[in-house]
Amino acid sequence: MTPLGISIAAALVSLALLLVIFELIRRHRLRERYALLWLVAGITLLVLSLWRSSVNTIAGWAGVRGYPPAVLFAVATLFILVVLLHYSTVVSKLTDQNVILAQRLALLEAKLREDED
């Protein structure tokens, strides 16, 4: 069982995170695609902090004895890895599109200059 104080603090932090996410979406700083991802993450954190026996219960399901929070770390690490991998694909795509845009622009510029002469 998580101590009450820690549980409350964790819940407040999760709520703050949810608020920040909401505000980012509202200001068009976050596309819905990522908004959904982060909202789900924020809600998961909130549930974990409010449901005080969660860490022990989930560790029990996974068959982890000794140090239950290890399950939490494992899941969190995996989540972060997957998100990072996704960002790598996004950056790759943006890079490719950027190349295409630069090429198109250069070709257009060359054509414009030819037409001027």
Add this chain to the structure above:
Amino acid sequence: MAETVAEPRPRSLEGLAARRRVAIVPALNEEACIGRVIDEIRAFDAGFEIVVVDDGSGDRTADVARAHGARVIRLPFNLGIGGAVQTGFRYAWENGFELAVRVDGDGQHDPAELDAIIQPVLAGEADIAVGSRFAGGPGYRPSRSRLIGIRLLAWTVSRLVRQRVTDTTSGFQALNRRGIQLFAADYPHDYPEVEATVMVHRHRLRLREVPVRMRERAGGRSSITAFRSVYYMAKVLLALFVGIFRRNVVPLEDR
């Protein structure tokens, strides 16, 4: 406040000839249908400038469209339907068009039905008119899962805009200059029509739904699969919810 009309379709389009008008046709890999769509728009009214926005097709969509006499704007890569359609609205805005219609390149929208959606805009009764498959018109029977989604969206959007809306995903639309101005300045991404409906309401533009008949796709493949629809549904509902708290985007300066 406008509402769905069920009265007999008006056939007179008085004053259409006086307006500078453009037909925006978004297309992605539609080489099989695009030529027919262009011909049918011209058959409806030869006065439309037809602009095909090719959203990064890998087939001969752009060539076919050009051969049929359309102006083609080719996007350098796929932007998605929202980005493609907005390109068309930007074109319409920057070139001073007073009336724009959107007809999808897959042949689903029948240009012969254009008079129904143009009429309210031309008569000055609406800033944007949308062709609805469910507003009393005959025909269209979607699958059950799709129907649930359609109903859910229609219910949510109707509440948000305080007006009965039956077909929130219809892209068969006619707009006047104010409508063009709004969508040129701000247009949502995938499944843009749902959010756009709410945007129209928030900017105090007048929206009118008109019953139309739509066709089955003549060829090509729908870009919407089952898994994606659920994902999009969640995304659209989220966007609608957050949209309530958004400030309006300032429209482009009038030129």
